[in-house]
Amino acid sequence: MSEVEKIATRASYGNALVELGNEHEDLVVLTADLAAATMTGVFAKAHPDKHINCGIAESNMTGIAAGLAATGKVPFASSFAMFSAGRAFEQVRNSIGYPHLNVKIGATHAGVSVGEDGASHQCNEDIALMRTIPGMVIINPADDVEARAAVKAAYEYVGPVYMRFGRAAVPVFNDEKTYKFEMGKGITLREGGDVSIIATGITVPASLEAAKMLAEDGIEAEVINIHTIKPLDEELILKTAAKTKKVVTAEEHSVIGGLGSAVCEVLSEKCPTKVFRIGMHDVFGESGSAAQLLHKYLLDAEGIYDQVKKFVK
Amino acid sequence: MNNLDLAKTANEVRKGIVTAVHSAKAGHPGGSLSCADLMTFLYFEEMNIDPKDPKKADRDRFVLSKGHCAPALYSALAQRGYFPVEELTTLRKLGSHLQGHPCMQHTPGVDMSSGSLGQGISVAVGMALSAKLSNDSYRVYTLLGDGEIAEGQVWEAAMFAGHKKLDNLVVVVDNNGLQIDGKIEDVCNPYPIDKKFEAFNFHVINIDAHDFDQIRDAFKEARNTKGMPTAIIMKSVKGKGVSFMEGQAGWHGKAPNDEQYEVAMADLEKVGEALCQK
Numbered sequence: 001m002s003e004v005e006k007i008a009t010r011a012s013y014g015n016a017l018v019e020l021g022n023e024h025e026d027l028v029v030l031t032a033d034l035a036a037a038t039m040t041g042v043f044a045k046a047h048p049d050k051h052i053n054c055g056i057a058e059s060n061m062t063g064i065a066a067g068l069a070a071t072g073k074v075p076f077a078s079s080f081a082m083f084s085a086g087r088a089f090e091q092v093r094n095s096i097g098y099p100h101l102n103v104k105i106g107a108t109h110a111g112v113s114v115g116e117d118g119a120s121h122q123c124n125e126d127i128a129l130m131r132t133i134p135g136m137v138i139i140n141p142a143d144d145v146e147a148r149a150a151v152k153a154a155y156e157y158v159g160p161v162y163m164r165f166g167r168a169a170v171p172v173f174n175d176e177k178t179y180k181f182e183m184g185k186g187i188t189l190r191e192g193g194d195v196s197i198i199a200t201g202i203t204v205p206a207s208l209e210a211a212k213m214l215a216e217d218g219i220e221a222e223v224i225n226i227h228t229i230k231p232l233d234e235e236l237i238l239k240t241a242a243k244t245k246k247v248v249t250a251e252e253h254s255v256i257g258g259l260g261s262a263v264c265e266v267l268s269e270k271c272p273t274k275v276f277r278i279g280m281h282d283v284f285g286e287s288g289s290a291a292q293l294l295h296k297y298l299l300d301a302e303g304i305y306d307q308v309k310k311f312v313k
Numbered sequence: 314m315n316n317l318d319l320a321k322t323a324n325e326v327r328k329g330i331v332t333a334v335h336s337a338k339a340g341h342p343g344g345s346l347s348c349a350d351l352m353t354f355l356y357f358e359e360m361n362i363d364p365k366d367p368k369k370a371d372r373d374r375f376v377l378s379k380g381h382c383a384p385a386l387y388s389a390l391a392q393r394g395y396f397p398v399e400e401l402t403t404l405r406k407l408g409s410h411l412q413g414h415p416c417m418q419h420t421p422g423v424d425m426s427s428g429s430l431g432q433g434i435s436v437a438v439g440m441a442l443s444a445k446l447s448n449d450s451y452r453v454y455t456l457l458g459d460g461e462i463a464e465g466q467v468w469e470a471a472m473f474a475g476h477k478k479l480d481n482l483v484v485v486v487d488n489n490g491l492q493i494d495g496k497i498e499d500v501c502n503p504y505p506i507d508k509k510f511e512a513f514n515f516h517v518i519n520i521d522a523h524d525f526d527q528i529r530d531a532f533k534e535a536r537n538t539k540g541m542p543t544a545i546i547m548k549s550v551k552g553k554g555v556s557f558m559e560g561q562a563g564w565h566g567k568a569p570n571d572e573q574y575e576v577a578m579a580d581l582e583k584v585g586e587a588l589c590q591k
Contacts, residue, residue: 028446052442055476060435060469067439070417070425071374073446075439090429091466095436099417099426 005144006169010108012147013165014039017076017106019148020155021047027155028068030077032058037167038078038108058083062091062103069101074155080114081107081164085126096160097133104154105162110140111252112285112293113168113202119284128257130162131230137183138229140164140251140259142204145174146227149181157183164201166252168290171205186233188240192220195312196240196247197304200226200259202294203250203278209301210308219312229259234266241273248276248308252299255279276311278304314358316525317591322392323353324585327554328578329388329401335574337405340413343564344458345385347489347522347549352389354528355454364394367421373451374440376425378433379458379487380414381566386423387411395422431464433457434484438470441482441542452536456485460492463501468513474542475514482542483535484515487522489551491562510544522549556580 021027021043033056035041044051054061058079065077077084084107085092096103107126114122130138139154139161141147147165154161189204190211199207204225211221222240226233241247247267249260260277267273278298285293294300298307314322326349334340356362360373377386384404391398396410403409410419414428424440427433437455444451457467474482486506494500503509507517516538520527528547535543551565552558555577558569569577 028443050446054473055469057466057469057473059432059466060438060473063432063435063466063470064439064442064473066425067376067436067441068443068446069439070436071440071443071449072370073443091432091435094426094429095432 004171004173006171007144008167008169009141009144009147009165010039010167012144013106013108013151013163014042016148016151017043018046020152021050024074024155026072026074028052028073028075030054030061030065030075032056032061032079032083034079038106040078058088059091062088063095065103066095066101069103074102074104076104076106078106078108080121081110081123081126082121085129085162086123089129093133097136100135100159102158103160106165107162108165109167110164111166111202112280112297113166113252113290115168115290115293116287118287122285124254124280124285126164127229127253127259131257131262135159136230137161138164139227140201140229141227142201142225143170143174144172145176145179146181149179150227153181153183166202170202173205173208181227184228184231184233186236187225188222188236189225190221190223192222193244194220194246195308196222196224196244197250197308198224198226198237198247198259198263199250200229202252203299203304206299206301206304207250210304213301213305214308217309219309221308226259229262232262232266237263237266238271241267241271245273246312247273248278248311250278250304253279255281276307278307317588319353319357319525321585321588322357323350324554324581324588326353326385326388326392328581329391329398330384331555331569331574331577331581333384333387333401333404334568336402338568339405340384340568341381341566342384342568343491343551343558343561344379344487344489345382346553346555346558347551348382348385348456348487349553350523350525351456351485351528351547352385354525356389356393359532360454361451364422367395371449371451374424374437374453376433376437376455377415377427378437378455379430379461380428380433383413383415386415387420390420390422430458430461431466434467434470437482438474438479441474441479442477444481445479452481452483454483454485456487459486459488459490459497459503459506460500462486462503462506471510471513471515478540479542480539483532484542484544486544486546487549488546489549491551491565493562493565495562507546514541515544516541517544517546520545520547522547523553554581554584
């Protein structure tokens, strides 16, 4: 098997912004002293006049984004997920969410795959926080192709969007030529009748790999990519649950309030189904390499395979 | 508008504030009354606006960062013709477009939703930056409370505005000296306010909040100030115009009862009559 190309979705974010900036006068990119890390630096090179560094002040950056949106610009406010969704939560809620302003939040360095920086910077709570804000769209792309398409879709959509990107390079498994991003629509990547793995972000390619391993054991897993966590593709989730009657969710996020919770909310009300949630089980992360941490917290292919197998038994 | 007409209009704005808060049986009369002269000046003289076209693209923007003083904003907007004055009595009531704190989606003329302190100034800074980015000529105004400036975000915004030399931005601080829990210097002393803004690279002007000559001169000076934003620190009287509310922290967030309402309106009627004699 040839080596699969790996690209971090934060790089996809920066590259997509450059392309959008070439086409749209109203695009403005904000950063809070993290231009290099959030990859808005590539945008700054291409469009220096449209790149605004706000200094280390995420709350103010969030308000500035709101002011830009209220006067007709399309701002992309970029920081780490911990600060975009965590530190500036109330600003996102009151200055962007409540007035439903057209602000795009580009949150990089989500989840434990941040790696060596450790728990203070590994945000496993952002999806939970953002889900509670009425009208907020949440997108968590799984690879470079999906991430770039998602950024462009976020620009086209009028209203607040929270986009979640990773620091670590991840395999590019989608085919640019055939891939189509539809906000709010999940993608069935593999069909199977024994169990459904509903995954998002970095766990999507890992779930596909786990499904191959499960197949060798005679377990056929259906793998669904939920890139848009809100609005959630309830129809697809109900369909796969009715089909396999066993659902596993997989996310690089706390099992409290994220994709797993969202799926349980839908299923418990409309199609009670046994669910197992793969994710961070009410713990903080720690320092280590991304691969080591994903392995330790059972978020890589092996961890997903083991947990699904145990659940299906 | 001449000073006499401004004073008469401000008195009507104050009546609207008292009437709205009385009708709502809740709200913030003290800080609304202290900024009534400023709101009148902004909406009747300073700002380029059109009540018939509240969203016109080149309008000047106003952000009420001290959003709890919504009654002052609503009353000024109503007097200016954005909506009927009679609607002020629907303040804070179910189904009213006059929410407890400003909501841009509901009320014509409100440029930004606000209420959570410290956030409005950042949005105003974003609007001013937006004008600079696209070479638009509109100006941006924001009003903060003197208690509000304890919020750290205010200084994040001030640092950025000074750094970006946003000379199309005017930050006004309503220095009425009182916040919910008492005197501002007792709660968490923010003084000297002017020197703080100076240190953040603002042009700073100190004025009397109830003197229209000083207000007019300050905004003219702000307009003529290039290469830096302006902060106007206006010394005001909390509860201004209503005898028993003046200088009383207790009237920060309390509505007058029926009896108190009669006294308050009589006070303001008296002021109005005196102005008509001039």
